[in-house]
């Protein structure tokens with residue numbers, strides 16, 4: 001087992017190829033019109049087909065209607081849907097009953113209370129992603145999470161760390177939190193929505209350099 005790496009907000013074939021080549025285990029496609037990383041469902045389907053089969057495809061939706069969620073699943077065929085709005089545990093349970101996907105829930109980590117409240121997703125979500133609290137956008141803002149809240153926390157579900165990660169701080173974040181998955185978007189960009197292949201490579205290398213599983217203390 002190694003630390004899982006999700007590179008999110010990809011919108012070109014070159015970025016998909018770079019993420020796969022550099023060792024990403026997951027790539028993320030954002031279907032949310034307000035985002036600079038938004039891709040249409042048709043574009044997401046094309047990028048999904050471009051992705052090598054050993055890399056999992058995560059489709060990010062924000063408070064999507066049941067109709068849109070179903071259309072998105074049918075068009076893109078993602079391995080995972082990441083719910084990045086105020087979706088409830090019941091909704092994740094319904095999605096999983098009807099669609100062959102994992103359901104991940106992103107939560108804005110504000111205080112220790114967020115971790116207590118996260119328990120409501122036990123039995124409905126497949127993974128929780130702890131991100132910085134929502135700002136103008138619900139995510140993808142590059143704001144760093146308060147990692148200290150996660151130190152020593154015992155997680156009931158598989159989880160991941162998102163929010164303001166970059167090639168320069170992901171090592172510190174892994175050392176502090178021992179996160180099994182790290183998720184990055186704006187930290188590997190040269191401008192909002194424009195992925196930087198060199199930063200993707202440096203991010204993946206930094207994760208490997210600090211991998212708690214392959215580099216035990």
Ligand SMILES: O=C(O)c1ccccc1N[C@@H]1O[C@H](COP(=O)(O)O)[C@@H](O)[C@H]1O
Nearest residue numbers: 008035139140141142163164184185186
């Ligand atoms: O990336 C976006 O534009 C986005 C829009 C709406 C919701 C979530 C979004 N991104 C996700 O937010 C986290 C953290 O991103 P960052 O590394 O701080 O930029 C990550 O899961 C992104 O996929």
